[in-house]
Amino acid sequence: MELYELTIHELLDLIKKRETTPSEITESVLKRVGQVEDRVKAFVTITEEEARERAKHIDEDVNNEGNIKSLMGIPMALKDNMCTKGIRTTCSSKILYNFKPPYNATVVEKLNDAGTVLIGKTNLDEFAMGSSTENSAFHTTRNPWDLKRVPGGSSGGSAAAVAADEVIFALGSDTGGSIRQPASLCGVVGMKPTYGFVSRYGLIAFASSLDQIGPFTKDVTDCAIVMNAICGHDPMDSTSANVDVPDFTKSLVADVKGMKIGVPKEYFIEGIQPEVKDAVMKAAELFEEMGANVEDISLPHTDYGLSVYYIIAPAEASSNLARYDGIQYGFRAEEYDDLIDLYKKTRSEGFGPEVKRRIMLGTYALSSGYYDAYYLKAQKVRTLVKQDFDNAFEKCDIIICPTSPTTAFEIGAKTDDPLAMYLSDVFTIPVNLAGIPGISIPCGFSNGLPIGLQIIGKPFDEATIIKAAYTFEQATDYHKQKPNL
Amino acid sequence: MEYEVVIGLEVHAELSTDSKIFCSCTTEFGGDPNTHCCPVCLGLPGVLPVINEKVIELAVKAALALNCEIAEYSKFDRKNYFYPDLPKAYQISQYDLPLAQNGYIEIEVDGKKKKIGITRVHIEEDAGKLVHAELGGYSLVDYNRTGVPLIEIVSEPDIRSPEEARNYLDKLKSILQYSEVSDCKMQEGSLRCDANISLRPKGSKEFGVKTELKNMNSFRAVQKALEAEVKRQKKILERGERVVQETLRWDEARGVTVPMRSKEEAHDYRYFPEPDLPPVVISKEYVERIKSTLPEMPQERKERYMKDYNLPEYDAGVLTDSKAIADFFEACVEKYHDPKTVSNWVMGELLAALKTKDAEIDDIPLTPSHLVEMLELMDKGTISGKIAKTVFKEMIETGKRPEQVVKEKGLVQITDEGKISEIIEKVIKENPKSVEDFKNGKEKAIGFLVGQVMRATKGKANPQIVNKLLREKLQ
Numbered sequence: 040m041e042l043y044e045l046t047i048h049e050l051l052d053l054i055k056k057r058e059t060t061p062s063e064i065t066e067s068v069l070k071r072v073g074q075v076e077d078r079v080k081a082f083v084t085i086t087e088e089e090a091r092e093r094a095k096h097i098d099e100d101v102n103n104e105g106n107i108k109s110l111m112g113i114p115m116a117l118k119d120n121m122c123t124k125g126i127r128t129t130c131s132s133k134i135l136y137n138f139k140p141p142y143n144a145t146v147v148e149k150l151n152d153a154g155t156v157l158i159g160k161t162n163l164d165e166f167a168m169g170s171s172t173e174n175s176a177f178h179t180t181r182n183p184w185d186l187k188r189v190p191g192g193s194s195g196g197s198a199a200a201v202a203a204d205e206v207i208f209a210l211g212s213d214t215g216g217s218i219r220q221p222a223s224l225c226g227v228v229g230m231k232p233t234y235g236f237v238s239r240y241g242l243i244a245f246a247s248s249l250d251q252i253g254p255f256t257k258d259v260t261d262c263a264i265v266m267n268a269i270c271g272h273d274p275m276d277s278t279s280a281n282v283d284v285p286d287f288t289k290s291l292v293a294d295v296k297g298m299k300i301g302v303p304k305e306y307f308i309e310g311i312q313p314e315v316k317d318a319v320m321k322a323a324e325l326f327e328e329m330g331a332n333v334e335d336i337s338l339p340h341t342d343y344g345l346s347v348y349y350i351i352a353p354a355e356a357s358s359n360l361a362r363y364d365g366i367q368y369g370f371r372a373e374e375y376d377d378l379i380d381l382y383k384k385t386r387s388e389g390f391g392p393e394v395k396r397r398i399m400l401g402t403y404a405l406s407s408g409y410y411d412a413y414y415l416k417a418q419k420v421r422t423l424v425k426q427d428f429d430n431a432f433e434k435c436d437i438i439i440c441p442t443s444p445t446t447a448f449e450i451g452a453k454t455d456d457p458l459a460m461y462l463s464d465v466f467t468i469p470v471n472l473a474g475i476p477g478i479s480i481p482c483g484f485s486n487g488l489p490i491g492l493q494i495i496g497k498p499f500d501e502a503t504i505i506k507a508a509y510t511f512e513q514a515t516d517y518h519k520q521k522p523n524l
Numbered sequence: 525m526e527y528e529v530v531i532g533l534e535v536h537a538e539l540s541t542d543s544k545i546f547c548s549c550t551t552e553f554g555g556d557p558n559t560h561c562c563p564v565c566l567g568l569p570g571v572l573p574v575i576n577e578k579v580i581e582l583a584v585k586a587a588l589a590l591n592c593e594i595a596e597y598s599k600f601d602r603k604n605y606f607y608p609d610l611p612k613a614y615q616i617s618q619y620d621l622p623l624a625q626n627g628y629i630e631i632e633v634d635g636k637k638k639k640i641g642i643t644r645v646h647i648e649e650d651a652g653k654l655v656h657a658e659l660g661g662y663s664l665v666d667y668n669r670t671g672v673p674l675i676e677i678v679s680e681p682d683i684r685s686p687e688e689a690r691n692y693l694d695k696l697k698s699i700l701q702y703s704e705v706s707d708c709k710m711q712e713g714s715l716r717c718d719a720n721i722s723l724r725p726k727g728s729k730e731f732g733v734k735t736e737l738k739n740m741n742s743f744r745a746v747q748k749a750l751e752a753e754v755k756r757q758k759k760i761l762e763r764g765e766r767v768v769q770e771t772l773r774w775d776e777a778r779g780v781t782v783p784m785r786s787k788e789e790a791h792d793y794r795y796f797p798e799p800d801l802p803p804v805v806i807s808k809e810y811v812e813r814i815k816s817t818l819p820e821m822p823q824e825r826k827e828r829y830m831k832d833y834n835l836p837e838y839d840a841g842v843l844t845d846s847k848a849i850a851d852f853f854e855a856c857v858e859k860y861h862d863p864k865t866v867s868n869w870v871m872g873e874l875l876a877a878l879k880t881k882d883a884e885i886d887d888i889p890l891t892p893s894h895l896v897e898m899l900e901l902m903d904k905g906t907i908s909g910k911i912a913k914t915v916f917k918e919m920i921e922t923g924k925r926p927e928q929v930v931k932e933k934g935l936v937q938i939t940d941e942g943k944i945s946e947i948i949e950k951v952i953k954e955n956p957k958s959v960e961d962f963k964n965g966k967e968k969a970i971g972f973l974v975g976q977v978m979r980a981t982k983g984k985a986n987p988q989i990v991n992k993l994l995r996e997k998l999q
């Protein structure tokens with residue numbers, strides 16, 4: 040057994056018992072990166088030297104303090120849309136290819152305080168727009184379970200890095216499923232917390248009212264540990280919720296007796312891969328066997344989720360991405376005639392096709408004369424989607440459903456068909472629209488590819504989700520499977 | 525045909541907070557370019573705005589001083605447009621739900637009071653400044669001003685002439701200064717004004733086609749630009765043509781309004797609610813609390829001056845126009861028994877000096893105590909009224925106490941009758957003709973002789989004593 044194969048809680052035990060050191064763990068992880076990264080391509084930037092130095096530093100802290108912090112010496116990776124002081128933060132876009140932020144995102148500060156070691160910045164679909172990492176301006180990340188297939192997206196790099204044991208955990212961001220869908224496709228645990236639970240300060244915005252940072256881990260226990268470290272109110276983020284953060288590790292109890300679990304009929308649509316449906320139904324049966332009350336529920340506005348999302352998210356993105364104009368930082372076109380020409384050329388050359396598509400969509404939706412029909416209407420329907428969940432949660436404690444309609448698809452299979460690509464987030468998007476938490480955990484395999492089970496909970500009730508996920512995990516061993524690399 | 529002028533004004537005033545609207549950078553004017561900045565006001569990727577509570581407080585205060593209704597629920601919106609001085613490529617402003625609405629300002633037109641409606645007051649952030657390189661070819665951006673808090677005050681189209689517009693602006697400035705929400709320094713850009721103007725046949729209820737005037741750097745410029753635009757529109761209408769709705773720039777040097785390039789004005793701002801900020805919810809209790817902190821407004825102060833100090837309406841009006849002047853006046857009156865004398869000096873010598881210097885009272889070293897000390901020197905007869913004027917000028921320049929000025933310049937009044945008699949003898953000897961004239965009943969001649977004595981003493985002789993002794997000697 041190599042150190043890089045272990046989980047956070049296993050490694051912390053070893054550190055506490057002085058059976059290993061942060062440096063040994065970092066070396067093990069870096070060795071793994073050296074073995075597999077040229078095939079997986081999870082990273083945009085690898086901070087090898089900084090990681091070694093940081094680990095040495097933490098070695099000393101461990102010796103001096105004796106007090107082991109919650110993530111002390113744990114190697115991790117960050118999606119490359121979270122600002123890291125002095126370390127290139129690109130959003131996998133040409134337009135930010137050289138951008139080195141002068142400040143750290145709040146989550147980065149929190150992880151630093153908890154004692155983590157940054158291994159690198161992971162690949163994503165440009166500005167988190169996509170479901171496969173194929174929209175990265177740099178390269179496509181491969182699914183560790185089948186290198187011909189995508190890892191999902193947009194946080195595909197983070198998901199693949201954890202699945203390939205290149206890091207012990209990683210952070211991603213989830214706007215319409217960008218943590219849960221790649222977690223599902225890569226067979227790891229991925230959680231999108233309640234909107235406002237994790238500070239967005241320093242997360243480069245895609246769609247401000249939907250974006251949320253969350254962890255990729257190897258099991259549910261690690262998920263609870265990382266959630267403890269990253270949640271909490273931040274005065275730098277006005278949308279950050281001022282609520283108490285429970286100790287999520289207290290929810291690591293295998294017990295779902297009496298838990299009311301809803302299964303929404305709208306989530307088993309035509310086009311869903313039969314093995315995915317079967318795996319989720321089997322998961323429901325398992326919950327029932329373990330004492331939960333499983334019942335069918337309805338989320339009647341599910342069908343509108345995708346349409347609403349593809350108005351609101353691009354509208355916000357069109358404004359959020361307007362600052363990339365070549366004036367202050369980032370890429371600027373080399374030749375231009377005047378100011379307008381500078382804007383045109385910089386943005387035409389700096390953004391990829393999917394980003395441009397969404398900027399166009401969003402600009403159109405906000406234009407005078409169209410605002411009411413699109414943006415305002417979408418906001419109203421968003422309220423209905425949210426009400427669906429409110430109603431459902433009057434009857435049940437959690438909702439379970441597939442994370443994604445399919446297992447990982449082949450690279451290039453959907454690149455010419457944006458609508459087909461958009462459909463891979465059809466089960467995750469409503470959760471973002473409602474601002475509620477969701478997790479994806481491994482619940483089966485089809486032809487050697489992982490299947491994800493999505494568990495959705497009430498706002499700020501991640502504890503119940505974690506409890507259900509942990510109970511499921513204790514009764515199964517899907518999370519223990521490793522890809523053959 | 526006779527036309528009626530219809531004017532509405534949009535005024536931007538910088539709020540006098542210490543820090544910017546969404547970050548903790550200083551709002552201080554000046555400073556080396558790009559030194560009052562941080563990731564937030566530079567709009568770097570990933571940053572988020574956090575509203576400065578003081579901005580809400582001052583904006584509410586301003587709106588209350590302008591007799592507005594404060595909205596219990598308002599929100600921020602993004603106004604999207606590209607320009608290098610706008611680092612996020614959107615300005616955080618308020619669109620359909622502004623902070624306050626339905627206020628008014630009272631101005632005086634031909635001695636009668638007139639209310640000018642205030643449509644709305646909303647909060648927004650300022651942009652940076654472009655500096656165009658002298659040798660051309662490139663421009664530089666200074667983000668120091670980016671994120672300085674502003675309120676925009678939009679008037680109803682109630683203003684009927686360029687003079688009324690000027691009157692409105694003076695009054696608005698006075699109110700904002702009184703309520704201490706803005707220092708209103710137009711030369712530092714902390715107060716800016718755009719105008720909408722149209723003409724319509726007298727008696728008509730329909731509005732004519734309006735134009736928007738920009739780039740006016742002083743209240744005088746606003747008035748002049750409006751006067752020019754009235755003439756221009758009148759000419760067009762008199763030719764039977766139609767005014768084109770457009771944005772015009774005031775060309776101060778040439779004294780004309782010129783159309784802005786269509787590129788500069790053809791904007792669809794794509795307003796939408798700012799997702800990074802929660803709505804602004806203001807309780808009635810909060811409004812009441814702010815209301816209780818509002819200082820006395822110019823109108824109330826004017827009335828108090830007439831009542832408590834027995835000042836004529838004209839004096840009271842002039843003194844209370846500017847809060848700083850009124851504060852100065854009151855500080856003097858606290859220490860001096862005769863308000864009218866203070867008023868005469870403040871309205872006369874002081875305001876004249878400020879006008880010549882184009883300065884504010886804060887810019888000169890004169891203090892109320894010094895003025896009072898000077899008046900007391902006059903009362904004691906140490907200096908004459910004439911000398912006092914010289915002393916005053918010196919105090920304004922140097923900030924010295926009046927006694928010191930009198931001593932240094934040897935300005936003490938001569939009251940020694942022996943000394944004055946000597947000079948009178950000399951003057952009588954040198955001006956036999958005037959002496960003759962007086963003796964022949966020409967009363968005016970004595971004035972000339974007094975003048976000669978004063979001249980010989982460089983104005984230091986006590987004029988009453990000179991008069992008395994001169995008459996005695998000529999009897």
Ligand SMILES: [Zn+2]
Nearest residue numbers: 547549562565
């Ligand atoms: Zn700042």
